[in-house]
Amino acid sequence: MSDDSAQRLLGWFRSTARELPWRTPFPRDPYAVLVSEVMAQQTQLERVVPAFRGFLERFPSVQVLAAAEVADVLRAFSGLGYYRRARLLHRAACGITERGAWPTTFEGLQALPGFGPYTAAAVTAFAFGGSEPPVDGNVARVTARLGALPLKLGSGPLLQQGRLLADALFADAGTPQVWEALMELGATVCTPSRPRCGLCPLASDCAGLRAGTPTAFPLARTQRARERQRWAVLWLERPDGSVLLRRVDHGPLLAGLWLPPFAVLAEGASARDAARDLARQSGFDPPLTQAATVKHSITHRDIRVLPFVGATPDTRVGEAREGSSWQQPLTPAVGVSSLLAKLARACAGHKAPRLPAEREE
Numbered sequence: 001m002s003d004d005s006a007q008r009l010l011g012w013f014r015s016t017a018r019e020l021p022w023r024t025p026f027p028r029d030p031y032a033v034l035v036s037e038v039m040a041q042q043t044q045l046e047r048v049v050p051a052f053r054g055f056l057e058r059f060p061s062v063q064v065l066a067a068a069e070v071a072d073v074l075r076a077f078s079g080l081g082y083y084r085r086a087r088l089l090h091r092a093a094c095g096i097t098e099r100g101a102w103p104t105t106f107e108g109l110q111a112l113p114g115f116g117p118y119t120a121a122a123v124t125a126f127a128f129g130g131s132e133p134p135v136d137g138n139v140a141r142v143t144a145r146l147g148a149l150p151l152k153l154g155s156g157p158l159l160q161q162g163r164l165l166a167d168a169l170f171a172d173a174g175t176p177q178v179w180e181a182l183m184e185l186g187a188t189v190c191t192p193s194r195p196r197c198g199l200c201p202l203a204s205d206c207a208g209l210r211a212g213t214p215t216a217f218p219l220a221r222t223q224r225a226r227e228r229q230r231w232a233v234l235w236l237e238r239p240d241g242s243v244l245l246r247r248v249d250h251g252p253l254l255a256g257l258w259l260p261p262f263a264v265l266a267e268g269a270s271a272r273d274a275a276r277d278l279a280r281q282s283g284f285d286p287p288l289t290q291a292a293t294v295k296h297s298i299t300h301r302d303i304r305v306l307p308f309v310g311a312t313p314d315t316r317v318g319e320a321r322e323g324s325s326w327q328q329p330l331t332p333a334v335g336v337s338s339l340l341a342k343l344a345r346a347c348a349g350h351k352a353p354r355l356p357a358e359r360e361e
């Protein structure tokens with residue numbers, strides 16, 4: 001890096017940075033930093049911005065969030081996926097509220113539940129003037145390319161190199177905005193597969209570009225093997241368009257969210273039989289027709305979801321069982337997985353088999 005690298009990076013950021021609701025002058029509100037950083041992890045910003053605004057309207061302070069039901073917090077994360085983050089955010093709010101005040105140091109925040117090293121560094125850097133730089137995947141990628149470092153993404157050595165680069169830039173710039181600029185560079189210019197080096201303010205410093213192979217850095221992390229699953233889903237509709245949902249009460253990823261009744265199918269098991277069993281467990285046995293298969297991924301699982309559509313005029317079906325609810329699938333009043341909207345599209349207009357007409361006396 002050269003003497004003016006930090007200033008070039010800052011100048012680029014100040015003239016091109018995206019306007020985001022949490023990008024306010026330093027020092028920032030730690031609660032807004034926390035919510036934005038947690039929401040932005042592994043989620044596209046177009047989806048994060050409206051969710052962030054809605055979240056702060058619903059939970060305007062860390063105290064309000066701590067006092068909320070986890071189910072309400074999950075609902076505010078509806079459609080963002082990675083619901084583990086919603087639970088961590090709630091735990092973090094509870095930890096801060098129990099303590100009575102925000103810790104203002106990296107170590108103090110990291111000691112609280114719900115705070116990993118990245119989140120603790122981001123909150124202390126942007127809200128309390130902390131000196132621990134936040135190093136996310138974007139910073140790690142830029143670091144590896146600038147130095148042509150053959151290090152694995154997510155590895156400790158690359159994280160350490162990222163910290164050294166961030167420290168050096170901060171020493172020259174004197175503002176944590178340079179860290180934000182580095183993250184922005186990775187998110188918008190030095191992207192994973194197609195870096196736009198012609199627009200990069202650090203191009204003259206970049207060993208990866210000089211070598212002609214910037215995308216060779218960093219080395220890919222070892223991929224966890226993906227698991228394939230098949231699910232049978234019961235899509236049971238009432239005449240008003242509402243659909244039977246159940247609260248998922250198991251598993252670390254979906255627990256607390258609401259979905260139509262579903263069953264994970266064993267190898268060779270009949271999806272139709274499983275859907276019929278789900279209907280009977282709901283106290284109902286309608287004719288079912290199969291709608292289009294939906295593809296859905298949850299972390300390392302690729303799931304083929306096989307929906308079976310049935311209709312019922314009986315408003316009591318399913319209500320007797322705790323954790324059941326009839327909801328409009330596109331405007332549910334409970335926290336749902338993004339799978340629900342996919343299923344609604346697959347089942348929309350799909351004619352549920354008519355029930356036999358009731359015989360008149």
Ligand code: SF4
Binds near residue numbers: 142201204214
């Ligand atoms: S020159 Fe290209 S590869 Fe190097 S940091 Fe900039 S965008 Fe990334």
